[in-house]
Amino acid sequence: KKLGIALVGLGKYSEGQLGPALQETQYCRLTGIVTGTPNKAKTWKQTYNIPDKNIYTYQTFDQIATNPAIDIVYVVLPNALHADFVVRAAKAGKHVICEKPMATTTADARRMIAACKAAGKQLSVGYRLHVEPHNQNMMELGQRQLFGPVRHLVAENGQKEGYDTPWRLNKALAGGGPLPDVGIYCLQGSLYTKGQLPVSVTARFHPITDREKFTEVEEGMTFQLQFADGTVADCRTSYNDTYNKLRAEAAKGWFELEPAYGYGGIRGKTSRGNMKLDNVNQQARQMDAFAQCVLNGTPTTLPGELGLRDVQLIEAIYEAARTGKKVATRHIQPVVDQQ
Numbered sequence: 001k002k003l004g005i006a007l008v009g010l011g012k013y014s015e016g017q018l019g020p021a022l023q024e025t026q027y028c029r030l031t032g033i034v035t036g037t038p039n040k041a042k043t044w045k046q047t048y049n050i051p052d053k054n055i056y057t058y059q060t061f062d063q064i065a066t067n068p069a070i071d072i073v074y075v076v077l078p079n080a081l082h083a084d085f086v087v088r089a090a091k092a093g094k095h096v097i098c099e100k101p102m103a104t105t106t107a108d109a110r111r112m113i114a115a116c117k118a119a120g121k122q123l124s125v126g127y128r129l130h131v132e133p134h135n136q137n138m139m140e141l142g143q144r145q146l147f148g149p150v151r152h153l154v155a156e157n158g159q160k161e162g163y164d165t166p167w168r169l170n171k172a173l174a175g176g177g178p179l180p181d182v183g184i185y186c187l188q189g190s191l192y193t194k195g196q197l198p199v200s201v202t203a204r205f206h207p208i209t210d211r212e213k214f215t216e217v218e219e220g221m222t223f224q225l226q227f228a229d230g231t232v233a234d235c236r237t238s239y240n241d242t243y244n245k246l247r248a249e250a251a252k253g254w255f256e257l258e259p260a261y262g263y264g265g266i267r268g269k270t271s272r273g274n275m276k277l278d279n280v281n282q283q284a285r286q287m288d289a290f291a292q293c294v295l296n297g298t299p300t301t302l303p304g305e306l307g308l309r310d311v312q313l314i315e316a317i318y319e320a321a322r323t324g325k326k327v328a329t330r331h332i333q334p335v336v337d338q339q
């Protein structure tokens with residue numbers, strides 16, 4: 001059986017990636033949509049053959065509870081709206097996937113986890129790089145110490161084009177600027193390559209060069225993660241510069257991805273030669289992996305707790321940048337990434 005997925009929010013990511021990926025999935029398929037725009041409902045209905053009974057608005061969404069064609073709700077809205085829709089989906093008795101960043105506050109992230117737990121439903125965060133072969137190789141090389149212990153990490157993600165959707169520059173809706181949006185991949189890349197959580201962070205905001213655009217959120221940030229054994233991860237993120245890299249220097253060599261975080265075209269090299277790995281449809285793999293967990297009753301490897309951990313780290317990085325001080329991160333949800 002293929003599980004039915006309903007996408008909530010038909011913006012760029014749903015339209016460009018998730019809708020098409022759901023045509024390639026083996027364990028789930030697109031059966032429903034939730035949108036505030038009648039014209040989008042019409043287009044999606046025609047493109048993907050979605051029956052009227054599976055089309056909802058944000059107002060009628062709760063009626064999804066009685067629809068057996070929908071097993072999983074996938075929330076693809078602006079970041080601050082994730083929490084309410086995840087809670088509503090759980091209350092409607094559906095399993096949930098929520099896009100990254102999971103939430104704009106740790107209180108919201110905890111509320112989402114609690115709601116899914118109370119409903120007995122699984123909650124996963126839409127972390128696609130955990131199922132991507134090159135990024136999985138970084139996890140394996142780093143965590144199994146195949147080049148010896150990792151001593152230094154460099155993780156950079158800057159996106160200059162296409163990230164100026166109004167909600168992304170609005171602090172209340174986005175929670176922040178490039179850090180929670182694209183810098184989150186630097187954070188994760190460092191953690192899953194090292195296989196540990198940092199014990200402290202330091203950070204600074206980049207100077208604002210475009211004063212009209214960046215009135216609420218940061219234009220860019222440089223931050224450092226410090227690990228218990230003295231390893232550091234030097235990270236930077238920006239909406240006004242372009243870079244895309246994850247590199248690990250270990251005791252007996254190095255390994256890196258550049259570009260590291262795209263939907264495709266990821267390339268990897270090590271001090272022993274090129275990584276010979278395929279690029280895959282990350283979104284299809286990610287949704288299939290979750291659908292299999294739901295079908296088999298096994299826990300997802302990308303749970304809400306992992307999303308909460310990253311929201312906590314993002315809060316710590318902002319605090320470090322605001323205060324100019326080193327911020328301890330020992331209180332953070334101790335979840336280590338799994339492949």
Ligand code: NAD
Nearest residue numbers: 009010011012013014076077078079099100101126165167
């Ligand atoms: P987008 O702006 O293209 O789409 C957002 C959708 O939300 C639109 O359809 C919009 O109509 C709808 N919406 C509903 N209420 C809204 C409101 N009050 N204000 C603004 N829009 C509202 O954004 P997107 O790029 O599709 O991003 C959506 C989510 O997906 C975000 O959480 C983002 O971080 C995430 N995302 C993840 C990836 C990934 O690689 N995993 C990539 C892109 C986006």
